[in-house]
Amino acid sequence: MKIGEVARRTGLSIDTLRYYEKLGLIDPPWRQGGQRAYDDAIVPWLGFIKMLKATGMPLADVETYASLRRKGDDTSAERRRMLERQRAAVLAKIAELQECVELLDYKIMNYAEIEARHRAEGGRKEDESDRPDK
Amino acid sequence: MKIGEVARRTGLSIDTLRYYEKLGLIDPPWRQGGQRAYDDAIVPWLGFIKMLKATGMPLADVETYASLRRKGDDTSAERRRMLERQRAAVLAKIAELQECVELLDYKIMNYAEIEARHRAEGGRKEDESDRPDK
DNA sequence: GCTTGACCTGGAGTTCACTCCAGAAAGTAG
DNA sequence: CTACTTTCTGGAGTGAACTCCAGGTCAAGC
Numbered sequence: 001m002k003i004g005e006v007a008r009r010t011g012l013s014i015d016t017l018r019y020y021e022k023l024g025l026i027d028p029p030w031r032q033g034g035q036r037a038y039d040d041a042i043v044p045w046l047g048f049i050k051m052l053k054a055t056g057m058p059l060a061d062v063e064t065y066a067s068l069r070r071k072g073d074d075t076s077a078e079r080r081r082m083l084e085r086q087r088a089a090v091l092a093k094i095a096e097l098q099e100c101v102e103l104l105d106y107k108i109m110n111y112a113e114i115e116a117r118h119r120a121e122g123g124r125k126e127d128e129s130d131r132p133d134k
Numbered sequence: 135m136k137i138g139e140v141a142r143r144t145g146l147s148i149d150t151l152r153y154y155e156k157l158g159l160i161d162p163p164w165r166q167g168g169q170r171a172y173d174d175a176i177v178p179w180l181g182f183i184k185m186l187k188a189t190g191m192p193l194a195d196v197e198t199y200a201s202l203r204r205k206g207d208d209t210s211a212e213r214r215r216m217l218e219r220q221r222a223a224v225l226a227k228i229a230e231l232q233e234c235v236e237l238l239d240y241k242i243m244n245y246a247e248i249e250a251r252h253r254a255e256g257g258r259k260e261d262e263s264d265r266p267d268k
Numbered sequence: 269g270c271t272t273g274a275c276c277t278g279g280a281g282t283t284c285a286c287t288c289c290a291g292a293a294a295g296t297a298g
Numbered sequence: 299c300t301a302c303t304t305t306c307t308g309g310a311g312t313g314a315a316c317t318c319c320a321g322g323t324c325a326a327g328c
Contacts, residue, residue, distance in 0.1 A: 002295095004304065014305080015287055023285095033294060035305055048237075055234045059285070073248065080245035087238045094231050097224050100189045103182075104221045111214035114207065138274065148275085149317055157315095167324060169275055193315070 001038040010046045017046075024063045025049055027070070055090045135172040144180045151180075158197045159183055161204070189224045 007014045020026050026045065029038045052062050065082055068075040141148045154160050160179065163172045186196050199216055202209035 019286065035294070051234055051237055054230055055238075073252065076245050076248045076252070080242055080249065083238050083242050083245070087235060087242065090231050090235050090238070094228055094235075096188055097228050097231070100185055101221060101224050101228075103185055104217050104224070108214055108217050108221065111210050111217070114210045115214070118207065118210070153316065169324070
């Protein structure tokens with residue numbers, strides 16, 4: 001598989017793939033006439049990297065994970081601990097975002113009320129200042 | 135309230151507060167002998183900004199919201215729409231993160247199994263390659 | 269009045285994660 | 299063989315969100 005195909009299949013740009021290789025997130029692939037020739041296994045691995053990135057893991061940490069992976073099975077406990085820490089971070093982020101949704105709902109409700117009053121009272125200037133940002 | 139106090143109360147750095155002022159996220163406060171003197175209302179407003187940031191809203195969008203706010207009540211419908219869009223984005227992000235948790239759980243389980251086998255078989259070299267990244 | 273700490277400005281520097289570029293080499297279709 | 303597309307390298311540039319700095323001003327305690 002050439003780099004363009006990997007890009008197409010993963011949704012990452014060619015530049016990003018080379019950048020990830022430079023950072024050590026992916027192993028340097030074989031070359032055919034100077035061009036990168038990837039194994040199919042690169043696709044799920046990049047999918048996994050994308051998932052880690054979606055959780056907010058910095059690429060430096062992904063690199064740490066990748067280099068543990070390269071070292072083989074002896075590092076599996078350490079990798080598991082990394083994923084467990086990330087799992088906890090994700091749960092915390094989900095909780096934070098759920099609070100954000102609640103706050104947004106509160107604000108949206110306030111705006112709906114203000115608009116209703118606005119319409120009812122014919123657009124007269126009103127004071128919004130008693131509605132705290134909370 | 136001086137800038138240091140605002141920083142202490144919000145957890146933002148003094149530099150960040152001045153940066154936000156430059157971007158137009160917060161109104162330029164009154165000055166007392168050249169020094170910024172903030173109204174108490176700045177604290178909940180900054181709390182709201184932090185919440186928007188936590189949802190992943192770029193500062194440019196926060197600035198848009200802030201400038202609508204400055205224009206007064208006539209913009210409340212537009213602000214509500216912004217918050218509704220953000221709400222939808224947050225729900226999508228929560229869903230994505232929940233999928234990430236599931237995937238992490240799957241991986242963590244695999245690692246736990248590998249480690250168990252590892253211990254049982256006395257640390258003999260094993261092949262992990264049949265465990266897909268997916 | 270003096271010292272010490274907080275605050276001021278304008279601008280430069282940093283980090284992260286890309287993204288783009290020029291110029292050259294390799295692969296592909298007709 | 300020609301024309302076109304893809305890929306190559308090394309390095310420069312980008313945008314977001316800060317963060318730091320020098321050199322100066324202001325204020326509070328003793």
